[in-house]
Amino acid sequence: MGRAAEFLRAHRPTTRRLAQLYCALLYNAHLKGFPEGSIYTGAAKAVCVPGLNCYSCPGAVGACPLGAMQNALASAGTRSGAYVFGILMLFGVMLGRTVCGWLCPVGLFQELLHRIPTPKLQKSRITRGLSLVKYLILALFAVALPLWYALKEGVPVPAFCKYICPAGTFEGAAALLSSPRNDGLFAMLGTLFTRKWVILSVIVLSCVFCWRAFCRFVCPLGAIYSLFSSLAVIGVRVDESKCTRCGACVRACGMDVKRVGDRECIHCGECMSHCAEGAISIKCGRITLRGAEGARGADRAPEKGKGKRAGRIVRGILTAFLLFAVLWFNVLSPGGVEEASAPARSWESSAPVGSDEGMQPADFTVSLVGGGAFHLADARGRVTVINLWATWCGPCVEELPVFSDFQTAHPDACVLAIHSPDIIVEEDVVAFTEKNSALNVLFAMGEGAKEAYAAVGGGLILPQTAVLNARGEVVYNQPGRMTAKQLEELYERAKTETGP
Amino acid sequence: MRPKQERIFYLLQALLCILVCLSLAAGAVGIYARGTGEGGEGDGREEIYTREKAAAALILPGALAVLLFLHSLLKPLIAPGSVPRVGKRERISRPPEAVRPFGGRTGAVRAVLIALGAGLIVYGIADGSMRDVLVKAIHICTECIGLG
Numbered sequence: 001m002g003r004a005a006e007f008l009r010a011h012r013p014t015t016r017r018l019a020q021l022y023c024a025l026l027y028n029a030h031l032k033g034f035p036e037g038s039i040y041t042g043a044a045k046a047v048c049v050p051g052l053n054c055y056s057c058p059g060a061v062g063a064c065p066l067g068a069m070q071n072a073l074a075s076a077g078t079r080s081g082a083y084v085f086g087i088l089m090l091f092g093v094m095l096g097r098t099v100c101g102w103l104c105p106v107g108l109f110q111e112l113l114h115r116i117p118t119p120k121l122q123k124s125r126i127t128r129g130l131s132l133v134k135y136l137i138l139a140l141f142a143v144a145l146p147l148w149y150a151l152k153e154g155v156p157v158p159a160f161c162k163y164i165c166p167a168g169t170f171e172g173a174a175a176l177l178s179s180p181r182n183d184g185l186f187a188m189l190g191t192l193f194t195r196k197w198v199i200l201s202v203i204v205l206s207c208v209f210c211w212r213a214f215c216r217f218v219c220p221l222g223a224i225y226s227l228f229s230s231l232a233v234i235g236v237r238v239d240e241s242k243c244t245r246c247g248a249c250v251r252a253c254g255m256d257v258k259r260v261g262d263r264e265c266i267h268c269g270e271c272m273s274h275c276a277e278g279a280i281s282i283k284c285g286r287i288t289l290r291g292a293e294g295a296r297g298a299d300r301a302p303e304k305g306k307g308k309r310a311g312r313i314v315r316g317i318l319t320a321f322l323l324f325a326v327l328w329f330n331v332l333s334p335g336g337v338e339e340a341s342a343p344a345r346s347w348e349s350s351a352p353v354g355s356d357e358g359m360q361p362a363d364f365t366v367s368l369v370g371g372g373a374f375h376l377a378d379a380r381g382r383v384t385v386i387n388l389w390a391t392w393c394g395p396c397v398e399e400l401p402v403f404s405d406f407q408t409a410h411p412d413a414c415v416l417a418i419h420s421p422d423i424i425v426e427e428d429v430v431a432f433t434e435k436n437s438a439l440n441v442l443f444a445m446g447e448g449a450k451e452a453y454a455a456v457g458g459g460l461i462l463p464q465t466a467v468l469n470a471r472g473e474v475v476y477n478q479p480g481r482m483t484a485k486q487l488e489e490l491y492e493r494a495k496t497e498t499g500p
Numbered sequence: 501m502r503p504k505q506e507r508i509f510y511l512l513q514a515l516l517c518i519l520v521c522l523s524l525a526a527g528a529v530g531i532y533a534r535g536t537g538e539g540g541e542g543d544g545r546e547e548i549y550t551r552e553k554a555a556a557a558l559i560l561p562g563a564l565a566v567l568l569f570l571h572s573l574l575k576p577l578i579a580p581g582s583v584p585r586v587g588k589r590e591r592i593s594r595p596p597e598a599v600r601p602f603g604g605r606t607g608a609v610r611a612v613l614i615a616l617g618a619g620l621i622v623y624g625i626a627d628g629s630m631r632d633v634l635v636k637a638i639h640i641c642t643e644c645i646g647l648g
Contacts, residue, residue, distance in 0.1 A: 039638070039640055040638075041638040042638075043634065045633075045634055045637035045638050046630050046631070046633050046634035046637070048633070054641075054644060054645070055636075055637040055641070056640045056641045056644050056645050060637075062637075063633050063634075063636075063637040064637075067636070067637075067641070067644060068633045068636070068637070071632065071633070071636045072629060072632070072633075075629075075632060079627065079628060079629050079632055080563075080623070080624065080627050080629055081624070081629050081632075082563070082620040082621070082623045082624035082627055082629055083620070083621055083623075083624025083625060083627070083629040083630040083632075083633060084624070084629065084633060085563065085620050085624075086616075086617045086618065086619070086620025086621035086622075086623075086624055087617070087621060088617075089613055089614075089616060089617035089620065090614065090617035090618065090621070092613075093610055093613045093614050093617065094614070157643075158641070158643065158644065161641065161643065161644040162643040162644065165644065168641070168644035168645045168646065169645060169646050172640070172641070172644060172645035173645035173646050173647065176640070176645065185647060188642065188647040189646075189647065190647075192643075192646050192647070193646035193647060195646075196646035197646070230606075231606065231609060231610055231613065233610060390635075390639075392632070392635060392636055393639075394643055395642060395643060420635075420639070422635060422638065422639070425628065425631070460638070460639050460640045461639070461640045461642060462639060462642070479642070480642070480647070
């Protein structure tokens with residue numbers, strides 16, 4: 001027992017490791033999302049967490065600041081995005097890259113990977129030079145591309161999330177695909193997924209051999225926070241009166257720092273134990289949060305009674321908060337956006353009511369943009385294509401011309417695009433339809449949209465397309481993009497088949 | 501660069517920022533003027549939409565320009581000689597003296613940025629950009645997870 005206790009004491013996690021684990025659990029407190037294969041849709045998701053955490057992760061209870069920033073830029077021209085920039089500014093000024101060292105789950109993951117015993121790549125001038133690549137990625141993928149696509153093409157493209165981010169591939173895709181409830185998502189796998197999976201694999205391997213490779217060379221969020229390195233309230237500070245400029249701290253640091261506290265410093269505080277003079281500490285303004293360790297002489301002040309008690313109180317509050325968060329997001333939370341129950345059908349049919357293939361969606365009436373209404377029952381006798389979309393969904397916007405061309409080629413069919421009813425901003429949809437008035441598609445939104453979504457089983461994944469045959473039976477109903485060829489095949493099938 | 505040259509450089513930078521702000525404001529006013537000029541009769545929606553669009557077009561780049569402007573204004577306040585230069589014979593691994601980039605005015609700069617950040621958040625909540633974050637976050641981003 002004594003040896004076990006000694007072993008545990010020698011290998012207990014550090015405060016920083018506990019903080020990282022705490023944040024990883026807090027950011028992903030919606031634990032029931034993992035077995036259910038669904039994401040949290042509550043109001044808490046309007047709040048950005050400080051670290052990198054994909055909001056498509058089944059456990060995520062907050063928004064990713066980097067994803068939110070790209071989406072804010074993607075809506076340039078219609079909205080200011082001030083909220084996200086304000087949040088980034090506050091995080092930057094208050095915490096700076098302390099977020100990277102203490103509060104980011106991706107950082108934790110990288111450090112754990114690095115513990116795998118292999119030869120390790122040492123830092124050098126080359127790695128210091130490579131650390132500038134993340135600023136390039138920030139400028140190009142996180143800022144320029146979303147802005148360009150938004151202003152020139154009118155399509156929202158969160159380029160870093162779409163092409164590079166490993167958090168989305170791992171936390172989002174892997175977690176969602178592992179649930180049997182999301183088997184339909186496998187139909188959406190393609191080149192993009194393969195590319196992202198390769199990038200994830202490369203990053204994971206790199207982190208094994210190179211300490212925090214993603215943080216040092218790729219992460220745009222770290223690049224943003226590094227801009228505030230000289231201003232951050234909380235961080236590692238050097239006492240100039242004690243510092244002998246021996247360089248031990250810089251040599252011991254795994255990041256590509258030139259001095260403690262520069263733009264590459266993640267304020268992990270690991271250098272504190274290497275400073276013989278005890279010149280390094282973690283401060284919040286002028287308050288010392290963590291004093292110097294390993295100092296020569298008697299500079300290592302024992303923790304006083306008041307400080308110890310304050311520490312216990314803080315730990316107790318944080319633990320209680322985490323437990324409450326887990327309880328709230330898994331049990332008590334009223335949930336998110338309301339899901340309307342499908343109304344009863346208004347016409348007789350032999351197929352059961354439902355949204356799966358072979359079933360008949362319940363009748364609905366939905367308002368059209370520009371006036372009028374669409375009644376599903378009136379579309380009987382025609383092949384009906386129902387597309388669920390949103391203005392903020394890049395793939396949705398990109399595929400609308402396919403439906404327009406289809407409608408033009410087949411005037412006997414009926415193509416209806418229903419905008420997502422979740423917290424809709426009608427002016428945005430009206431503006432979009434006016435700007436794209438050449439699209440030969442019926443656009444619907446507002447009244448009746450919730451019932452329409454419920455009728456075709458519309459959920460959290462957009463775009464989604466349902467094809468109904470002339471009797472109103474579902475021939476196809478899947479999330480994911482449609483190609484012209486797929487639409488043609490489904491049209492032919494709907495005209496001839498009665499459904500499975 | 502000598503301190504006097506530094507001041508001139510940063511003042512020029514500040515002037516450029518002012519010019520950028522003015523041209524952005526002119527652009528936004530131009531959008532609004534064009535929009536009201538092309539507005540349809542009997543439908544007040546065009547005017548609201550165009551005004552909002554013009555305001556939104558101004559806010560984001562305007563905020564960035566203001567930040568740049570503040571940065572340029574604060575730089576000349578650095579006391580001469582407070583930024584040490586590492587000598588040629590000193591090894592790179594030796595950390596230079598601690599840099600105080602704002603010459604002791606760090607607290608004031610922090611306060612300004614915190615106030616600005618808080619102000620942007622409040623404006624963003626009123627403007628609807630917080631709602632945009634929520635709308636995007638409560639849907640599965642198929643692009644982000646490599647499926648779209």
